[in-house]
Amino acid sequence: MNSVWGTMASENSRRTFVKAAGIAGITGLAGCITGSSESSGGKQSIKYWEYFHSQSEVASELLKSNVKDFEENNEVKIQTNWASWSDINGGKWQNNIQNGNRPVMYDSTNSLDGQFIERDWVKPLSEYKDKLDDEALENIQDALDMVSSCYRGYDEDVYEVPIGMEVGAPFIARADHFEEAGLSIEDDFPPKDYQDLVRIAEKLKADGPSDTPFQVYGATGDVTDEALVTWTASEGGTDGMYLNQDWSDVNYDNDVWKENFKKYVDLHKKYGFSSDKAPKASNESVAQMLISGDTSMVQGSTKDFGLLRSRAEDMLKDGTIVFGPSWKGSAGNRGDFFTQCIAVLRPPEGADEKEWENKQEVAYDWINKLLSKDFQREVPNSLATLPVRQDVQKELLNSDGAIAKSNFIDSLDTMASDIELGWSSQSDMTSVQYDIAGPIFQKAMLGKLSPEEACDKAAKRIHEQLNL
Amino acid sequence: MSTGSSLGLGDVEIGDVWTRFMTYVVLTFLVMVNLVPFLFIISVSFTPPEAFFGDPSLVPANPTLEAWTKGFADLRDNLVNSAIIATGTAVISMAITIPGAYAFARKRFYGKKVGFYAIIVAMMFPYILLVIPVMDIWNSTGLYNTIPGMWIAYQIFVTPFAIWILRDFFQKLPQDLEEAAQVYGCTQFSAFVRVILPLAAPGIVAVGFLAFLTGWNDFLFSNLLTTGVGPVPAVPVLYGTIGGGSGERVYWGKLMAETLIIGAPPTVLYLFARNYLENAFAVK
Numbered sequence A: 001m002n003s004v005w006g007t008m009a010s011e012n013s014r015r016t017f018v019k020a021a022g023i024a025g026i027t028g029l030a031g032c033i034t035g036s037s038e039s040s041g042g043k044q045s046i047k048y049w050e051y052f053h054s055q056s057e058v059a060s061e062l063l064k065s066n067v068k069d070f071e072e073n074n075e076v077k078i079q080t081n082w083a084s085w086s087d088i089n090g091g092k093w094q095n096n097i098q099n100g101n102r103p104v105m106y107d108s109t110n111s112l113d114g115q116f117i118e119r120d121w122v123k124p125l126s127e128y129k130d131k132l133d134d135e136a137l138e139n140i141q142d143a144l145d146m147v148s149s150c151y152r153g154y155d156e157d158v159y160e161v162p163i164g165m166e167v168g169a170p171f172i173a174r175a176d177h178f179e180e181a182g183l184s185i186e187d188d189f190p191p192k193d194y195q196d197l198v199r200i201a202e203k204l205k206a207d208g209p210s211d212t213p214f215q216v217y218g219a220t221g222d223v224t225d226e227a228l229v230t231w232t233a234s235e236g237g238t239d240g241m242y243l244n245q246d247w248s249d250v251n252y253d254n255d256v257w258k259e260n261f262k263k264y265v266d267l268h269k270k271y272g273f274s275s276d277k278a279p280k281a282s283n284e285s286v287a288q289m290l291i292s293g294d295t296s297m298v299q300g301s302t303k304d305f306g307l308l309r310s311r312a313e314d315m316l317k318d319g320t321i322v323f324g325p326s327w328k329g330s331a332g333n334r335g336d337f338f339t340q341c342i343a344v345l346r347p348p349e350g351a352d353e354k355e356w357e358n359k360q361e362v363a364y365d366w367i368n369k370l371l372s373k374d375f376q377r378e379v380p381n382s383l384a385t386l387p388v389r390q391d392v393q394k395e396l397l398n399s400d401g402a403i404a405k406s407n408f409i410d411s412l413d414t415m416a417s418d419i420e421l422g423w424s425s426q427s428d429m430t431s432v433q434y435d436i437a438g439p440i441f442q443k444a445m446l447g448k449l450s451p452e453e454a455c456d457k458a459a460k461r462i463h464e465q466l467n468l
Numbered sequence B: 001m002s003t004g005s006s007l008g009l010g011d012v013e014i015g016d017v018w019t020r021f022m023t024y025v026v027l028t029f030l031v032m033v034n035l036v037p038f039l040f041i042i043s044v045s046f047t048p049p050e051a052f053f054g055d056p057s058l059v060p061a062n063p064t065l066e067a068w069t070k071g072f073a074d075l076r077d078n079l080v081n082s083a084i085i086a087t088g089t090a091v092i093s094m095a096i097t098i099p100g101a102y103a104f105a106r107k108r109f110y111g112k113k114v115g116f117y118a119i120i121v122a123m124m125f126p127y128i129l130l131v132i133p134v135m136d137i138w139n140s141t142g143l144y145n146t147i148p149g150m151w152i153a154y155q156i157f158v159t160p161f162a163i164w165i166l167r168d169f170f171q172k173l174p175q176d177l178e179e180a181a182q183v184y185g186c187t188q189f190s191a192f193v194r195v196i197l198p199l200a201a202p203g204i205v206a207v208g209f210l211a212f213l214t215g216w217n218d219f220l221f222s223n224l225l226t227t228g229v230g231p232v233p234a235v236p237v238l239y240g241t242i243g244g245g246s247g248e249r250v251y252w253g254k255l256m257a258e259t260l261i262i263g264a265p266p267t268v269l270y271l272f273a274r275n276y277l278e279n280a281f282a283v284k
Helices: A002-033 A057-074 A085-089 A092-098 A134-151 A175-180 A194-207 A227-240 A255-269 A283-292 A304-317 A353-370 A373-382 A390-397 A408-417 A429-435 A437-446 A451-465 B014-045 B066-106 B112-123 B127-141 B147-172 B175-183 B188-199 B201-217 B220-224 B234-242 B252-281
Strands: A044-049 A076-080 A105-109 A161-168 A171-174 A297-299 A321-324 A336-344 B006-009
Touching: A044 A353, A057 A076, A057 A304, A057 A353, A057 A373, A076 A353, A085 A092, A105 A353, A134 A161, A134 A336, A134 A390, A161 A227, A161 A353, A161 A373, A161 A408, A171 A175, A171 A283, A175 A194, A194 A255, A194 A297, A227 A255, A227 A336, A255 A437, A255 A451, A283 A297, A283 A304, A304 A321, A304 A373, A321 A408, A336 A353, A353 A373, A373 A390, A390 A408, A429 A437, A429 A451, A437 A451, B014 B066, B014 B252, B066 B112, B066 B147, B066 B188, B066 B201, B066 B234, B066 B252, B112 B147, B127 B147, B127 B220, B147 B201, B147 B220, B175 B188, B188 B201, B201 B252, B220 B234, B234 B252
Parallel strands: A044 A076, A044 A105
Antiparallel strands: A105 A336, A161 A336, A171 A297, A171 A321
């Protein structure tokens, strides 16, 4: 009998244990399963799709610490998704918004965001401008005037608030190579025009320490969007941008693009200023060549400052690597720009208007934080762009360290004051700039197509594939 | 007995020595092919960022834990999500596939062959085809951006493969064992539980491990079925560290440290389950 009772007791306790473990497990999981829950202990909670952090480790730390500070000071919960470029570009954000998963605000690069603007998901700045800090607005007015060119295909002037301006593309050079070649970094840099660039490169090649005095790059993601478009924009104005004035056509097959792309390819093919790797090189890799002394000069990305700062800060601080503005072309400007920007979204259909308004109030406060002097001062080091606030730009011009010694801010400031046109926030821009044109332009760098043929072919392919 | 080619070293023939030598050469080569990149991954994870692009060195001059601390801080919450998602995926797949595979192996029912081959054929198509309908259905049913949604989504990958493996395993077990258990008083179900399941343990562990690995390592669904706010597993965070497709700067040390951190739990699990896995996949 005892053994029977013992067995039953043992089975009972086992069942009790299994039940208790099951309940505990389910309860525990419930907390984890509802990871997407917006409840946050009574605090206002908003979703923020965040891209800036992916620009660099410094940007990541800056954004994370600022989000934390903001949450503590405002007693709100910011649900950030720490997104990547392909989340925006690959359709994930668009699919989510279409399916009802919409953030209150996002930050991004303006040329990727036409997909959101053309569907009327983004609230134009005019509808909440009065919520932004007056002093900040006063100091970004020039930037707001400039960015209206990015949204020219839409009804409103500005849909996204610029936080950083990426002006393209500055020259970057090795001062020691100039010196060794008998050139003066003060007088001979930056090149005054294309002929001057050829002259300097020839002298560097003849008397300098590197066989590749000026490195161009043909990577599919960089060949169309850095030095080349800087030249076309400065020579052709609107004709030198990717799309025409009303976004009804692409400009690749016009004379401005053909002539300037030929000049770009000539630097590699005709003059032999670049290494054999040029057709596949990225702007990041040529910046690395500058550090290692394998090239003497490049016309790279604003973002290269971040790369140079993380890998060779001493060379920026002691003036070994210096920045210089691109030349002013016949259209009267020095190139093009795009923005690192932030936007507020309209409420989804059927949403509680009042609740959404309250969430948007938090978004306005956050935008004011990004436009504050404190945050703007960090923009060059983190996003590697020009801060949009003019008072901060002036302040940084007089600062010490890598930013000032390398002439970074001064170069971007000079370029920005002579730039009118930005990359369009048209919904097919990624295909226009990269997916279709990139591989075709690279073929010209490889010598498989002439530059003129590449321009015609890219335009034709875009006509066939896109409905502009 | 020595042959003509013998060196006279007992029974060792020159052919044996040569074969053994070549075996070691090939083995050493294969080990190096795997080991050297792995050592570099470890080395880079301890290398300070400013030293990545200098002269390559297996032993960093100024080793730092910065990449590891940053990587772990980035991944901490996501590793918990990964563990819950991978464990749930394995448990649910076992709950579905053990009875399913047993039925396909031992039972006779209408449409058995067609049903089984339909499951196999389903595996032949690229899963990317399912992305749009799955996203659509998951959104309309509230499964999107939830852990149960991930558990169920991964069954699309795991279940057909698991049924295939386990059916073969159950089929190979002698029919007599089940019948003998029933002669000794077991019901059909208790014979299955007490006799068949223990014998099939290596196969079940192997399939469970593969299901866990799928839930742990998958990128496609873990990225597409989450918004980024909520139950995001670790692998999409790793993708973010690569730069998320933008081609911009990559913090290589953190990328390597995160790769090693994410790879560690399945490796530990493998060490525990190694005997079962070897039995399951042993050629007999």
